[in-house]
Amino acid sequence: MPTSCAASSLTSAPYRAGWIHYTNVAPILDPLVLPPTVTALTGVPTQMNAALLEGRVDIANISVAEFIRNADRLAALPDFSVSVLGQVYSVNLFHTCPLPELQRVALTAQSATSVALLEVLLRGWGLSPELVRDEGTAQELLARGYDGVLRIGDSALREWYEVVGPLGENASMTRLPHRDGGITVTDLSEEWYRLTGQPFVFAVWAYRKDAPPPPELLRAMRDARREGLGSLGEISQRHAAKLKLPRRVVQHYLWNFRYHLEEPDRRGLQRFAELLRPDHAELEWGPEITP
Structure with a gap:
């Protein structure tokens, strides 16, 4: 009897999801209705990375x-992925001198992928500035004496607009500015594209191999993505109010993203893996699952 009860308890345990709920995944996570069998918690990338690796969640949209x-x-x-071909606007190196003159760069502790991408790009540029973990806005850290600051996510998007905005009504949304007032904003995703000609994958929905997701969660995620991509105007309006940014800037930001892990995205991810860790284990995609 005890064995039977234990087995029953194990079977009924909820599947645990960990969500990094930045604006860039709003078209998936905003409309998502979790099945009754799934619970979720949210946090920044480093928190959800740790939660997944420590077994506190079973699946998460983690840093690649x-x-x-x-x-x-x-x-x-x-x-599923969070990928971009070209500019992303929310993974930014703010700097007050030309890139070859960088001496000290402040790094965020929130994202392993953005730091790794910066390191890959610095090697490609033949640069080796001192990299220091520190937190604060781009303006605050530059005022403290750093000549470069890496910022990510919603904060980076807002701070980019603080540097280059406000944009006039006739400004082209395909070539948005990246320099003003002595500060240059270098978009790391755009630099990756210049280096490789491939998309950059910032996140995947990864799960522990011993805990594959239930079909009902995949069905809910696919339904949510379909609904979200069809409602970008409404989602952009809602998040623009939270970010205190113009709606058209947020909508442009969101429609840049690629939310399907297609073959070009996989090639870009494989290239990043080769540059980041030549000895990496083979990347494994889960089987195509039809709920």
């Missing part, structure tokens, strides 16, 4: 750097 570093333990959903 952690996915690559832990490819022996993790697999990724085969049709």
Whole structure:
């Protein structure tokens, strides 16, 4: 009897999701209605990376750097990603001198992938500035004496607009500015595209190989993505109010993203893995699952 009860308890345990709920995943997570069998918690990338690797959640939209570093333990959903071909606007190096003159760069502790991407790009540029962990806005850190500051996510998007905005009504949304007032904003995703000609994958939905997601969660995620991509105007309006940014800037930001892990995205991710860790384990995509 005790064995039977234990087995029953194990079977009924909820599947645990960990969400990094930045604006860039709003088209998936905003409309998502979790099945009754799934629970969720939210946090910044480093928190959700740790939660997944420590077994406190079963699936998370984690930084690809952690996915690559832990490819022996993790697999990724085969049709979900947060990827960009070109500018992303929210993974930014703010700097007050030309790139070749960088001496000290402040790094955020929130994202392993953005730091790893910066390191890959610095090697490609033949640069080796001192990299220091520190937190604060771009303006605050530059005022403290750093000549470069890495910022990510919603904060980076807002701070980019603080530097270059406000944009006039006739400003082209395909070539937005990246320099003003002595500060240059270098978009790391755009620099990756210049280096490789490939999309950059910032996140995948990774799960522990011993805990694949239930079909009902995949069905809910796919339904949410379909609804979200069809409602970008409404989602942009809502998040623009939270970010205190113009709606058209947020809508442009969101429609740049690629939310399916397609073959070009996989090639870009494989290239990043090769540059980040030549000895990395083979990346594993979960099987195509039809709920």
